[in-house]
Amino acid sequence: MSHHHDSKEPKQKKKVQVATGDRAILPEGATTIPVYIMGKRYEVPETLTIMKAMEYAGFKFLRGAGCRGGICGACPTVYRKPGDYKLHFGLACQTVVEPDMYLAQIPFYPANRAAYKIEDLEPNPEIIFSLYPELFRCVACNNCTKACPMGVDVLGYISALKQGDIARAAEISFDCIQCGMCASRCMGELPQYHIAQLARRMYGRAIMPRARHLAKRVEEIESGKYDEMLKSLQTMSHGELEKRYKEREREPDMAPNGTWLPANDPYL
Amino acid sequence: MPIEISEKTIKRDFIDKVIKLSGQDINLCFQCGTCGGACPMSDKVDTVPRRIMRMAQLGMEEALEEVKSYWMCASCHSCTVNCPRGLDIAKVMEALRLLTLRKNVNMFEPSSLDAETMRDLPQIAMVSCFRKLTS
Amino acid sequence: MKVSYYPGCTLKTKAKNLEDAAVASMAALGVDFEELTRWNCCGAVHSLADDDLIHQVAPVRDLVRAMEQGSDKVVTLCSMCYNTLARANLLMRQDEVKRKTINDFMNEEKDYHGEVEVLHFLNFLRDQVGWDTVRNAVKVPLNGLKVAMYYGCTLMRPRNVAIEPIGDTRIMGEFLEAIGAAPVDFPEATTCCGSYQILANPEAAHDVSGRILESAIRAGAEAMVLSCPLCEFNLSKKQPEVLKKNKISREVPVYYFTQLLAMALGLGQEACRFDLNSECSVELLKNKNFPV
Structure with missing residues (x-):
């Protein structure tokens, strides 16, 4: 992030400047509200997300922004509202600005991250315990859960892990986007999100039941069952491909589960 | 070696801190030594609890920082239930530990536990050890 | 309720x-x-x-x-x-x-x-279930097996949460009698096993654990019951080291009190789980012809 322009704002309600390019595009007549970015006041259009508002104010995200779609976990923001001691947490790309928000970006947190080769690890809780012994410093204060912008029950999965239940921890932590806000608030200095990731990796690799139909299909592919069909598609003309696409059999919209099967089924 | 105990050496604020943290009026201790008799570690520690209590009464902050006994305490409360003065001595030991731990100092490193040791350990061993010996 | x-x-x-x-x-x-x-x-x-x-x-x-x-x-x-x-x-x-x-x-x-x-x-067994109910449900009485009642610290101290008045060792004894065992009181029944110091000061923990085992042996116990997984770790899982360090020649079988209850109630291995105890614990029960 770097800070560009001097944003001394005029006192009167001013005409909103419509940003172009990678900047926000504003609706006609949008009004502005004050927000505080790292303690400094800026007037920003009220319809923007925190991320767009910061860009509008002149900040440029070099780090701390990624997918802009609420899933990569790069843009966690801590904010507070006037007259309230309470800290709030959100993703800058998903949270719309509110008047007088005090904002701070935490693009990275120096949480402990164990080095391991998942292929070498037995999927048992003791391995997790030895890679992350600080797990046992949790005091169940629940600040982690309160800080999670994804609404994950962080204390829930940490408790499950302390109880040795990897599967449960993997399920509970499924929505985690690795933003690290849990760790930033932890008095036990736990890297919750890294521990959960290890649990999900173990779960996915060795505990979760395998999909048997998938193994069967892979076997069919490897045996060359589809080779001829794929070859014929590769050599087909554009026109023929388009025709085939348009004429393809389709499941009727809203068809109840399991009631429809294609007539042409040699590859099923 | 003679120890100088005078108004100059007595750390009043240290005494206050210990009393506040432990909630115990350490001045009630009359040095009977029952605590040490009850302590399962007393034959292994450098300073028995009676002596620690006296050092705390006299505000011997630096000397107490050198003592290792309260880091060997397992919080078994044998001293507490046997004290004829009704002092919860286990709480005084905890107060002394916290005065160090609260400076972000660890007296046990969780990372020193290898996978081999970890394999058989009950979780309560880690939880209690880290609670008592890490900051 | x-x-x-x-x-x-x-x-x-x-x-x-x-x-x-x-x-x-x-x-x-x-x-x-x-x-x-x-x-x-x-x-x-x-x-x-x-x-x-x-x-x-x-x-x-x-x-x-x-x-x-x-x-x-x-x-x-x-x-x-x-x-x-x-x-x-x-x-x-x-x-x-x-x-x-x-x-x-x-x-x-x-x-x-x-x-x-x-x-x-x-306490729940004594006050809500009752020793008579337990006694009447026993299918495999323990035939006077001499069992040391190890309370450790946390059931007994501090006073305001002790499961019975400090100094009494009745509840564990009543329990063992109800399932047909012979309770053995011993001087170190409420001595600390070293607890979490097994991590920071293992040698010291082994010493106090040794004192407890020796005291139980001297009191004539054939086995020991307890209720804490950390005591179990120090006194049973670590027993080989403890015996060696303290030059104690006899092994002491250690069980959770609930395991002896389940065995006395005639419940099977999937309930008793003696597979998780030390070898000598299983041996003793076999030698006494208990269903293991």
């Missing part, structure tokens, strides 16, 4: 024999016993500093869970969990100022004032 059961972390991994035997025994005795669906680690040790309330939050949260489940009692098996939950409960009942601070901090939870009673399983 509804009773919640708080298992504790270790009972789900290293001390399955403590839990499985208890749960199966409760079912055999026809006692309703509802495990908490959601719970966290109790913290294992009670915070002893007057200003340290954050470490009271974990056990109080578990008590809130029991209250939410509609229970007026919560039963624990692990001695450390019992101690931590019971002391936090006393604090919430007795200290109005601290109670308010803790409830305010846990603003995502219902306020708690000590509504739930914390019981150790032994």
Whole structure:
């Protein structure tokens, strides 16, 4: 992030400047509200997300922004509202600005991250315990859960892990986007999100039941069952491909589960 | 070696801190030594609890920082239930530990536990050890 | 009356024999016993500093869970969990100022004032089930097996949460008599096993553990029962090191008290879980012709 322009704002309600390019595009007549970015006041259009508002104010995200779609976990923001001691947490790309928000970006947190080769690890809780012994410093204060912008029950999965239940921890932590806000608030200095990731990796690799139909299909592919069909598609003309696409059999919209099967089924 | 105990050496604020943290009026201790008799570690520690209590009464902050006994305490409360003065001595030991731990100092490193040791350990061993010996 | 059961972390991994035997025994005795669906680690040790309330939050949260489940009692098996939950409960009942601070901090939870009673399983057996019920349900009496009653610290200290008055060693004795064993009291029955110092000062822990084992042997015990997974670790899992260091020549079979209960009730291996005990523990039962 770097800070560009001097944003001394005029006192009167001013005409909103419509940003172009990678900047926000504003609706006609949008009004502005004050927000505080790292303690400094800026007037920003009220319809923007925190991320767009910061860009509008002149900040440029070099780090701390990624997918802009609420899933990569790069843009966690801590904010507070006037007259309230309470800290709030959100993703800058998903949270719309509110008047007088005090904002701070935490693009990275120096949480402990164990080095391991998942292929070498037995999927048992003791391995997790030895890679992350600080797990046992949790005091169940629940600040982690309160800080999670994804609404994950962080204390829930940490408790499950302390109880040795990897599967449960993997399920509970499924929505985690690795933003690290849990760790930033932890008095036990736990890297919750890294521990959960290890649990999900173990779960996915060795505990979760395998999909048997998938193994069967892979076997069919490897045996060359589809080779001829794929070859014929590769050599087909554009026109023929388009025709085939348009004429393809389709499941009727809203068809109840399991009631429809294609007539042409040699590859099923 | 003679120890100088005078108004100059007595750390009043240290005494206050210990009393506040432990909630115990350490001045009630009359040095009977029952605590040490009850302590399962007393034959292994450098300073028995009676002596620690006296050092705390006299505000011997630096000397107490050198003592290792309260880091060997397992919080078994044998001293507490046997004290004829009704002092919860286990709480005084905890107060002394916290005065160090609260400076972000660890007296046990969780990372020193290898996978081999970890394999058989009950979780309560880690939880209690880290609670008592890490900051 | 509804009773919640708080298992504790270790009972789900290293001390399955403590839990499985208890749960199966409760079912055999026809006692309703509802495990908490959601719970966290109790913290294992009670915070002893007057200003340290954050470490009271974990056990109080578990008590809130029991209250939410509609229970007026919560039963624990692990001695450390019992101690931590019971002391936090006393604090919430007795200290109005601290109670308010803790409830305010846990603003995502219902306020708690000590509504739930914390019981150790032994007290629950005596007061809610009754020794007569246990005695009448015994199918495999223990034939006077001489068992040392090891209480350790956390069932007995401090005074305000002791499962019976300090100095009495009756409840464990009554339990053992009810299942046909011969209780052996011994001088070190309530001596600390070294607890978590097994990590920081293992040599010292081995010494105190050795003292306990030796004392039980001298008192004529053939075996020992206990209720704490950390005591079990120090006295049984680490017994080879302890015996060697203290030059003790006899092994001491160690069981969770719930395992002997399950065996006496005639429950099978999947309940007793002697497979998780030391070799000598299994040997002794085999030699005595108990169903192992």
